[in-house]
Amino acid sequence: MRSPLIPLLLGLAALLGAVPVMATESEDPPATFLEALKGGNASLSLRYRFENVDQEPFSKKARASTLRTTLGYRTAFFRGFRLFVEAENVTEVAGEGLFNNRGAGSLGNGVTDRPVVADPEDTEIHQVGLRFEAGETAVVLGRQEIAWADQRFVGPVGWRQNHQAFDAVFVKAKPFQALEVTYAYLDRVHRVFGDHKPMASHGLSGELSLPFGKLRGYGLYLDYDRLSDAGLSTSTYGLELSGAHDLGSTKILFELEAAQQRDAGDNPNEVDAGYLHAMVGAKAAGWIFKGGFERLEGSAGEGRFTTPLATLHKWNGWADKFLGTPVAGLEDLYFEAGGGAGAFAWKGVFHDFSAESGGGDYGSEIDFQFSYRSPWSQVFGLKAAFYEEDGFSSDTDKLWFWTSYSF
Secondary structure, three states, X not given: OOOOHHHHHHHHHHOHHHOOOOOOOOOOOOOOHHHHHHOOEEEEEEEXXXXXXXXXXXXXXXXXXXXXXXXXXXXXXXXXEEXXXXXXXXXXXXXXXXXXXXXXXXXXXXXXOOOEOOOOOEEEEEEEEEEEEXXXXXXXXXXXXXXXXXXXXXXXXXXXXXXOEEEEEEEEEXXXXXXXXXXXXXXXXXXXXXXXXXXXXXXXXXEEEEOOEEEEEEEEEEOEOOHHHHHHOEEEEEEEEEEEEEEOOEEEXXXXXXXXXXXXXOOOOOOEEEEEEEEEEEXXXXXXXXXXXEEEOEEOOOEEOOOOOOOHHHOOOOOOOOOOXXXXXXXXXXXXXXXXXXXXXXXXXXXEEEOOOOOOEEEEEEEEEEEEEOOOOOEEEEEXXXXXXXXXXXXXXXXXXXXXXXX
């Protein structure tokens, strides 16, 4: 089904000449739309990545050598409006057929005897839309990446080569200086596997700046169109308090978040599950230390707390063993340490996973990452994840090397 948002963009672009002149990013804004079109900015990004996966019970390892390329263009602002477009290509550059790419439909490579590396080859228009700005208000209409707050519920899945995008309307506004409000209407999600899921979903968030931190309240209503996806339809409401406090030369970090989720739309399952995340940390002398606990409730009778649109790689270990919440829920006790010096940065994380209900153990994981930014702004990175099962899934070791450059 073709999204109605894309043809709507063309109609809005045709109306630009009738919009009253408003403040733009330049003291001497373009006098015509043609000038705005010619005076825009092009962008190009390249990211090569090698990923090695050693996972039980596979006798063969997965080895994926892929290149992500994006080419984009955005016009200058004209009467408050800007058009943007970005094409994306993901291709294997060596070792074809040495991993299960998990591609949807014809994008799948048919490999089943090796672990999954979810980077199917594809070429597509990844982002295209219209952006409007006036004062503290911005509206984006079209296919776009959305990073909603900390991406626990909605994100672009930026670690995968084929990023996640949405056919959506996204609005950000500041009714007054201390309050920022965002609203998103999601018409369709374009997933990392190359498939698309239509929906009629809404997200609303309000973030209030306080003397001791930020208080954010949010609601997310997911309503998938297809009956095969109806089990993902939920309504979620939550509160988050986060901030930092200076204590001499040390900065104390804290975060506390709680949410409740229920079934919505045509979901055939009963869902009444909670979410909790608590974190405390410290930042001093170029180092950051954090300790946290995350709980996603789950039980056979009241369903599981799920976040199907999140940047899931960011949460619960880089080995990606918990991309879906287990039936018995998930508890993740983690400790993190990181730092940097000049162009170098590093981070290490330890996770201990267990069931939220039933008292069972799942396993543990150790992750680390090291990166270097060259004088010409090219980034080189090395990253690894080691998951040891203790009742859930299977032992998995992952190793990545990547380099990226944008201009």
